Amino acid sequence: MKIYNTLTGKKETFVPLVEGRAGMYVCGVTVYDVCHIGHARSAVVFDVVRRYLRYRGLDVEFVKNFTDIDDKIINRAREEGASWDAVAGKYTGKYYEDMHRLGVEDADVEPRATEHIKEIIEMVEGLIEKGHAYSVDGDVYFSVPSFPDYGKLSGRKLEEMLAGARVEVDPRKKDPMDFALWKSSREGEPSWQSPWGPGRPGWHIECSAMSMKHLGQTIDIHAGGADLIFPHHENEIAQSEAYNGKPFVRYWMHNGFITVNKEKMSKSLGNFFTIREILDLFDPEAVRLFLLQTHYRSPIEFSNEPLEEATHTLVRYYQSLERLEEFLSLPEGKKENFPPGFEDGILGAQRFQKRFMQAMDDDFNTALAIGHVFELVKEMNRFLDQNPAGEKAREFLLKAKEGLFEAAGVLNVFNRTPSEWQRALLKIKKIGLEVAEIERLIGERRAARAGKDFKRADGIRSGLEEKGIALEDKKDSTAWRVKL
């Protein structure tokens, strides 16, 4: 398995620190507002990475933090007239709601910064002792020049960065690049007791302290959005390696951005879409498919159109799945008919599983993996067109379906039943009809058709059509589906 490592800029074979296990830390969110689709991308992408590592037999310890104290939370609390912890609690709850709808699994450990004040203080004290940090008036700064490797992740040199220092430099810093490990609190701000007086942790230190506590001094994978490379992850490396004298992370993974009109989606530009407003219009599975149809390191341009396309894609998928299940549920026929030429295709000999793994082994190429899913779907349809029958054909398709569902479990897409999908569509398209009502009308129409009363049958059909339900007559049944 190969993983693109930001640290080296290359795809590298993944060799875990301890055979058969993988420790993975993902930078979560700062809980001061609801999440947007960019947060969803990061969460979904690394959810798939985690699932795939597990699928490949690794025992994965997956840690994702919540930053529950920071300037933005304090400001938000002021705006909402609430306490900081009420704000953090509220948006943590909303995070879970959104992520659960998107099929993102909870992490094994979900540490909060404020639950690790003791560990953070210990680490800051250690850094001061080792001469990598210093305190000034209740603040503590990390001394960047004390860590010669600084810049190795983001690929820049200290001298180059000094020229780009655009922000006014705090005169109490010994070096403009130094960053805060501990911030003193003003009157009325949330604070914790420390050797330097009341204060709160700086942003970067929490990840170092929590990663070390829950996964050890050196971890296999550390992941997050590409905007965290500098300074956040660069600073984490400096703190952790200065403190432990050991490599902090073996593989750094970063996902690409969501863009709107080619520009990065961000709070400050105001061009962001929240997960909940998107899920009001589109099914979560379509959103997840949309996110996974592009490689995780490439940018994704956001708009409604590709989400509509992804919905169409799922319609096609579930229609084919329904067809497969109809065949499998038929009583076994006496005669055998195994259409020729299919054994060598992607349906046979676990070929699909192999291709799926090849794609995922190559730096989690979900886009290619999804392509293989549709190669399988297409060939399955072609196979079914040949009117197969008998035990051999049945076994053949069952195997293919097994492979499909293994992949579906990793992507957490394609693994509902066709009728679950239809009901979900009914809901998302806000069709004001119950399934039972639709089925009753289909029954009426069937009777009309049997009596050759096509006028009445067509009337029922067009009535349903106006409400957004299309009818499809099959050999000896009528199916309904939500019009798109």
Next chain:
RNA sequence: GGCGGCGUACCCAAGUGGUUAAGGGAGAGGUCUGCAAAACCUCGAUGCAGCGGUUCGAAUCCGCUCGCCGCCUCCA
């Protein structure tokens, strides 16, 4: 200014040295059907921003040009 990335069919998108350049959406033809619709099947880039070079061979490596974007500041 420094560093990095991207440009593949009408749209989205995989592919980064070697069989016919995946897959999805849209479109066209066909099958099915009481008529439909949907679905299914088939078709689709002799070419991968442009120009030059390396090579037996390049979308894939190198150079230049054009266009777009990101990071250097909180940010998934």
